[in-house]
Each structure stands twice: as C-alpha cells, then as structure tokens.
Amino acid sequence: MLINSFSDSESIGEEFDCRHAYLVALNSLAVANPDYRVDFGLTDDLPECADGIRSLDSMPLRLGVRSTEVASSDAGMLRSEIRVTDSRIHMPSLEPASTITALQDLDEENASNTTSQTLRLLRELDGAQFTVQATVVLKKPLTSTEFENVWQFGGGDVLLVSPIASGKPLGWPFPEAMCTRRGFNECNNEGKFSYTDGFKKWVSLLREEDKAILEAASLSLSELQASAADSHIYGFIMSNTADQVERLARHEMVRGVKVVSISPS
Numbered sequence: 001m002l003i004n005s006f007s008d009s010e011s012i013g014e015e016f017d018c019r020h021a022y023l024v025a026l027n028s029l030a031v032a033n034p035d036y037r038v039d040f041g042l043t044d045d046l047p048e049c050a051d052g053i054r055s056l057d058s059m060p061l062r063l064g065v066r067s068t069e070v071a072s073s074d075a076g077m078l079r080s081e082i083r084v085t086d087s088r089i090h091m092p093s094l095e096p097a098s099t100i101t102a103l104q105d106l107d108e109e110n111a112s113n114t115t116s117q118t119l120r121l122l123r124e125l126d127g128a129q130f131t132v133q134a135t136v137v138l139k140k141p142l143t144s145t146e147f148e149n150v151w152q153f154g155g156g157d158v159l160l161v162s163p164i165a166s167g168k169p170l171g172w173p174f175p176e177a178m179c180t181r182r183g184f185n186e187c188n189n190e191g192k193f194s195y196t197d198g199f200k201k202w203v204s205l206l207r208e209e210d211k212a213i214l215e216a217a218s219l220s221l222s223e224l225q226a227s228a229a230d231s232h233i234y235g236f237i238m239s240n241t242a243d244q245v246e247r248l249a250r251h252e253m254v255r256g257v258k259v260v261s262i263s264p265s
Contacts, residue, residue: 018059018084021059021089021213022059022082023182023183024206024210024213024214025059025082025089025091025213025216025217026038026040026061026182026183027182027183027202028091028213028214028216028217028219029061029063029091029092029094029217030171030172030173030182031170031171031172031199031217031219031224032168032170032171032217032218032219033094033168033171034066034099034100034158034160034168034169034170034171034172034173034237035065035066035094035096035097035098035099035100035168035171035237036063036064036065036066036094036097037063037064037065037066037077037157037173038061038062038063038173039061039062039063039077040181040182040183041062057083057084057085058081058082058083058084059081059082059084060079060081060082061079061080061081061082061092062077062078062079062080063077063078063080063094064076064077064078065097065098066097066099066133066157066158066237067098067133067260067261067263068131068132068133068239068261068262068263080092088212089212089213089216090216091213091216091217093218096168098260098261099133099135099237099260100135100168100169102135102258102260103135103137103164103169103235105256105258106135106137106164106235106255106256106257106258108255110256111137111255111256112256114256114257114258115249115254115256115257115258118134118245118249118257118258118259119246119249119250121259122242122243122245122246122249122259123246125242125262126242128241128242128243128265129241129242129264129265130241130242130262130263130264130265131239131240131241131242131262131263131264131265132239132240132241132242132245132259132261132262133157133237133238133239133259133260133261133262134237134238134239134245134248134249134257134258134259134260135235135236135237135257135258135260136235136236136237136238136248136249136254136256136257137164137234137235137254137255137256137257138150138233138234138235138253138254138255139252139253139254139255140253141163141230141232141233141234142232142233142253143196143231143232143233144194144195144196144197144231144233146253147195147233148195149253150248150251150253150254151195151236156174156236156237156238156239157173157174157236157237157238157239158171158172158173158174158236158237159171159172159173159174159195159196159199159233159235159236160233160234160235160236160237161196161199161227161230161232161233161234162223162227162230162234163234164234164235169234169235170219170223170224170227171237172196172198172199182198182202184201184202184205185201186198186201195233196231196232196233199227199228200228200231203224203225203227203228204228206221206224208221241265242262245257245259
C-alpha cells in the first residue's frame with residue numbers, strides 16, 4: 001500500500017457529527033482511489049462522539065491495493081487511520097496502483113496493441129483455473145442500461161464514472177452484499193442495485209459543509225455533481241476467470257483490456 005502523505009481538510013467545525021464525517025471520508029477515499037479497496041465494515045468500531053469531531057483523535061481505516069488477492073477477501077488489507085486534529089480531518093494520499101497506471105496503455109493510440117498482448121497472455125492460461133484482474137476501457141461512455149449489455153460475467157470490482165484522462169478517474173465500487181453498506185440505501189424499492197444509481201444517490205446526499213472532507217481526498221463537490229449528472233460508465237476494473245476476461249476483451253464495445261494481476265483460482 002502506497003501512502004506517501006496525508007492531506008489536510010479545512011476545519012469542519014467542532015460539533016460536526018463524526019459518524020457522518022467518517023462515512024463521507026470513507027466514500028470519498030473509495031471514489032478518489034478506484035485502485036484501492038476500502039473496508040466499510042469498520043463503522044461499528046467508531047467510538048461514541050456526543051461532543052462532535054473534537055472528541056476523536058483518529059478514525060479507523062482498512063484498505064488495500066486492488067489485486068486478485070484483495071478482490072473479495074480480507075487478504076492484503078492493511079490498517080491505517082484517518083487522523084483528526086483541531087477539527088480537521090487528515091486523509092491518506094495514495095499513489096496510483098497498477099489497475100490505474102494500466103490506463104496509460106489503454107488510450108486510443110495504445111489500446112489495440114495492449115489488448116492483443118492481453119489476448120496472447122490469456123490464451124496461455126488454463127481458462128477457468130486462474131483468476132485475473134484486469135482494467136477495461138470502453139469505446140464510448142455507456143449508460144447503466146447499455147452497460148448491462150456488456151457486463152454479463154460478474155466479478156466486477158469498481159466502475160470508472162468520469163472521463164479517463166490524466167490522473168485517476170472517479171470510481172464507484174460495485175455494490176457489495178448489503179444495500180446500506182456505505183451508510184445509505186443504494187437499492188431501489190425492489191431491493192436491487194443499479195450500476196450508477198448508488199453513486200448518484202451518494203452525491204445527492206452530500207452537503208456544503210462536506211466540502212472540506214471531499215477536498216482532503218482531492219475531490220470537489222462540483223466535479224462529483226457533474227459526474228453524477230452525466231451518469232455514464234467509462235470503464236471498469238474486474239476480477240474473473242481468464243476465459244471470461246478473454247471473452248470480454250473481444251466485446252464490440254470494449255476499446256481495450258490490460259491484465260494487472262493473476263492468481264490460481
């Protein structure tokens with residue numbers, strides 16, 4: 001895990017509810033760092049904070065670089081913290097990991113060669129015997145409905161929900177087991193997930209006073225609101241068997257695929 005510094009927020013007010021601040025911070029880290037998996041299961045470990053954020057020195061954090069080992073288990077997850085001093089939140093600044101640095105090989109100029117190399121590698125593997133993590137870029141941004149025609153294989157890790165240019169695009173982790181895992185109800189009235197509705201709902205719940213926490217994670221409220229209004233998927237990070245990744249790499253709506261990690265199934 002590559003934590004190279006901590007980014008400081010502006011003061012968020014001594015009486016600011018620390019549970020709300022904690023959930024905003026966790027979701028912000030996940031959105032700003034699609035190449036890292038953030039554990040949302042620690043919310044019950046947060047101490048009582050009747051006196052607001054000033055009563056805390058830190059908030060628990062567990063995260064790990066996305067890989068085939070960290071796709072759906074606790075392996076590779078490390079403990080860190082979100083620090084609190086003088087009503088300011090200090091968020092870890094995470095260096096780009098391989099699932100994001102792979103994007104430079106999936107631009108319009110390089111995607112074809114990269115995907116050809118990916119297909120040669122996948123053909124050498126015994127299809128269902130290996131789990132492959134790959135970064136995927138689409139030929140054009142897709143709506144949630146259009147994306148359903150591409151995504152047929154399961155095993156997704158995170159959607160990329162902003163244009164893929166320099167730096168890290170915004171990410172939204174695929175829904176986990178519980179609708180309320182991230183501090184709000186992601187499901188619709190039928191208890192089902194939509195690929196983009198969870199991100200849109202989270203953004204709609206953000207308040208002006210959350211700006212300081214967002215900025216500590218290198219996010220801006222206006223950027224998030226624009227991406228939520230756009231409501232398109234530009235790519236994604238996935239984990240699945242080698243044969244399924246190979247099938248996806250040949251899909252007509254996929255511009256390019258690069259394998260970033262492999263492990264025995």
